[in-house]
Amino acid sequence: MCEGVGDDCALLDCGERLLAITTDLLLEGRHFLPGVDPVSLGHKALAVNLSDLAAAGATPRAFQLALALPRADEGWLQAFCRGMYALADAHGCVLAGGDTTRVPQSAGERSAPLDGPLTICITALGDLPRQAARKRSGARLGDDLWVSGTLGDARAALACRNDELGPVPAHHAEAFVAKLDWPQPRVELGVALRGIASAAIDVSDGLLGDLGHILKRSRVGAVVEWEGVPRSPALRSVSTEQQQRCALAGGDDYELLFTAAADRRAEVEAAAAATGVAVARIGSIVEAGDGLRVRDECGVELARHWRAFDHFAD
Amino acid sequence: MCEGVGDDCALLDCGERLLAITTDLLLEGRHFLPGVDPVSLGHKALAVNLSDLAAAGATPRAFQLALALPRADEGWLQAFCRGMYALADAHGCVLAGGDTTRVPQSAGERSAPLDGPLTICITALGDLPRQAARKRSGARLGDDLWVSGTLGDARAALACRNDELGPVPAHHAEAFVAKLDWPQPRVELGVALRGIASAAIDVSDGLLGDLGHILKRSRVGAVVEWEGVPRSPALRSVSTEQQQRCALAGGDDYELLFTAAADRRAEVEAAAAATGVAVARIGSIVEAGDGLRVRDECGVELARHWRAFDHFAD
Numbered sequence: 001m002c003e004g005v006g007d008d009c010a011l012l013d014c015g016e017r018l019l020a021i022t023t024d025l026l027l028e029g030r031h032f033l034p035g036v037d038p039v040s041l042g043h044k045a046l047a048v049n050l051s052d053l054a055a056a057g058a059t060p061r062a063f064q065l066a067l068a069l070p071r072a073d074e075g076w077l078q079a080f081c082r083g084m085y086a087l088a089d090a091h092g093c094v095l096a097g098g099d100t101t102r103v104p105q106s107a108g109e110r111s112a113p114l115d116g117p118l119t120i121c122i123t124a125l126g127d128l129p130r131q132a133a134r135k136r137s138g139a140r141l142g143d144d145l146w147v148s149g150t151l152g153d154a155r156a157a158l159a160c161r162n163d164e165l166g167p168v169p170a171h172h173a174e175a176f177v178a179k180l181d182w183p184q185p186r187v188e189l190g191v192a193l194r195g196i197a198s199a200a201i202d203v204s205d206g207l208l209g210d211l212g213h214i215l216k217r218s219r220v221g222a223v224v225e226w227e228g229v230p231r232s233p234a235l236r237s238v239s240t241e242q243q244q245r246c247a248l249a250g251g252d253d254y255e256l257l258f259t260a261a262a263d264r265r266a267e268v269e270a271a272a273a274a275t276g277v278a279v280a281r282i283g284s285i286v287e288a289g290d291g292l293r294v295r296d297e298c299g300v301e302l303a304r305h306w307r308a309f310d311h312f313a314d
Numbered sequence: 315m316c317e318g319v320g321d322d323c324a325l326l327d328c329g330e331r332l333l334a335i336t337t338d339l340l341l342e343g344r345h346f347l348p349g350v351d352p353v354s355l356g357h358k359a360l361a362v363n364l365s366d367l368a369a370a371g372a373t374p375r376a377f378q379l380a381l382a383l384p385r386a387d388e389g390w391l392q393a394f395c396r397g398m399y400a401l402a403d404a405h406g407c408v409l410a411g412g413d414t415t416r417v418p419q420s421a422g423e424r425s426a427p428l429d430g431p432l433t434i435c436i437t438a439l440g441d442l443p444r445q446a447a448r449k450r451s452g453a454r455l456g457d458d459l460w461v462s463g464t465l466g467d468a469r470a471a472l473a474c475r476n477d478e479l480g481p482v483p484a485h486h487a488e489a490f491v492a493k494l495d496w497p498q499p500r501v502e503l504g505v506a507l508r509g510i511a512s513a514a515i516d517v518s519d520g521l522l523g524d525l526g527h528i529l530k531r532s533r534v535g536a537v538v539e540w541e542g543v544p545r546s547p548a549l550r551s552v553s554t555e556q557q558q559r560c561a562l563a564g565g566d567d568y569e570l571l572f573t574a575a576a577d578r579r580a581e582v583e584a585a586a587a588a589t590g591v592a593v594a595r596i597g598s599i600v601e602a603g604d605g606l607r608v609r610d611e612c613g614v615e616l617a618r619h620w621r622a623f624d625h626f627a628d
Contacts, residue, residue: 009366022411066338121337
């Protein structure tokens with residue numbers, strides 16, 4: 001499908017299908033820590049893009065990698081590529097060129113470089129049948145609200161590192177870090193939900209923040225039942241307030257958040273079972289005027305500051 | 315043609331045509347100076363990508379912009395977008411989403427940011443008829459070697475700034491800077507050369523470096539006639555050695571370097587005339603064993619160091 005790699009442009013033949021395209025820019029010190037394992041970084045840099053394709057219901061086809069390396073380190077680069085290619089191969093997604101910049105060793109040809117951070121920009125391309133296009137604007141009144149996997153673990157890994165959670169058993173801390181460093185893009189589930197989910201987004205900025213994007217684009221409101229929000233055993237071991245903070249407002253989960261009409265429940269569950277991904281029904285779509293509310297098991301609304309959460313990087 | 319902008323992915327319908335895709339990553343202090351005019355920066359950031367599409371003979375359709383802004387500066391961003399959109403509109407190329415990161419103002423949610431440079435990553439998409447695919451590997455023995463516009467001015471702007479050229483009249487210095495800051499991607503010429511040019515590349519790293527890419531991929535050699543290399547009146551006013559350095563080894567020209575069979579000369583000239591871009595025949599393709607040579611008007615080979623030029627950023 002992909003020719004011309006190494007030319008000015010890669011050439012893709014997408015036949016009669018729609019092309020889905022997404023770009024993510026990751027900066028050292030902002031999106032990942034300077035000392036992070038390069039294998040997991042390679043995995044995650046591609047995973048966050050495949051997660052966007054999953055939300056669109058697209059089958060990954062190709063990606064372009066642009067990399068700015070402040071240090072020439074072959075060992076680091078090989079490890080990074082190993083993590084990236086393992087995930088790419090698992091999804092049949094080929095590298096279609098890109099752009100690599102090293103800081104010039106001599107200042108002779110260009111002006112002296114700033115000592116900038118390692119920078120990774122990946123553009124991923126996938127395709128889907130024209131009639132399967134799924135957008136954030138598709139949520140309808142009465143739709144169920146669903147999420148895959150569990151939420152909050154990636155944020156808990158950061159909270160753990162910052163010593164915000166109190167004492168955490170080692171196996172729980174490891175579970176948190178695994179979710180932060182090795183997110184699994186829900187590509188197969190995203191494809192299986194073609195024609196079933198009415199809207200979808202991947203949870204990169206936090207459940208409420210990302211749900212807010214669907215609500216705004218679809219011009220609807222939502223009620224989230226806190227008890228239904230799926231949490232790992234590790235997350236359930238911390239305080240309720242921290243659970244809510246991590247699962248409702250924490251980012252980096254890369255699970256799929258999606259809506260589907262209430263009469264499609266059996267189909268949603270079949271798609272989840274067929275792709276081996278757990279899904280949980282966490283609420284429903286209501287009228288726009290009702291906004292976004294989160295209720296506890298007694299039907300009492302949670303404190304305002306979770307509702308008002310806004311993506312910190314916006 | 316483009317839907318879903320603002321979703322996780324933009325969706326493109328490219329029908330029965332081939333899709334061309336290219337990504338360029340630009341870093342403050344490495345690819346542009348910190349104080350550069352944001353309008354020209356917006357223009358150039360997109361221009362370098364459209365130039366890649368031009369080399370492939372693709373018609374620009376859409377682009378994605380990923381931007382990391384170390385400072386929140388609305389005025390700067392508006393000026394940057396003005397420069398970018400003016401060029402995009404001129405070529406009918408639409409913004410199809412992207413990713414903008416600001417340095418978080420509070421260190422509360424993530425680890426403290428490094429003070430990184432302004433970073434711009436643009437992915438541009440174009441399309442072309444399947445039978446018009448043109449690659450760097452297409453140059454054939456006996457082909458003419460052509461280049462559009464003039465070469466060396468952008469590099470002369472840097473040389474001027476670094477005081478390497480000696481005294482330069484103000485109007486010449488301005489001509490150099492105009493070429494550096496406002497490169498004109500040869501999109502229409504690239505399209506007009508479909509089916510005529512056998513191979514093409516845009517001159518971003520310097521004539522000899524970029525020609526080397528064609529020779530390597532096509533497994534051929536080349537002879538370049540120095541006298542035929544097109545130079546502006548401004549460049550012709552500096553020393554011959556500086557002219558050679560700038561025009562043969564200097565980057566950032568964004569002209570098209572292409573090959574075409576000798577019996578297609580009239581068609582090349584007609585394509586150039588139809589698109590209002592000057593082209594010059596600067597040499598020819600020879601056997602691989604002859605390597606890459608540059609000869610002066612007496613047929614004497616130029617000094618070795620121009621032949622051995624290698625892209626500093628490789």
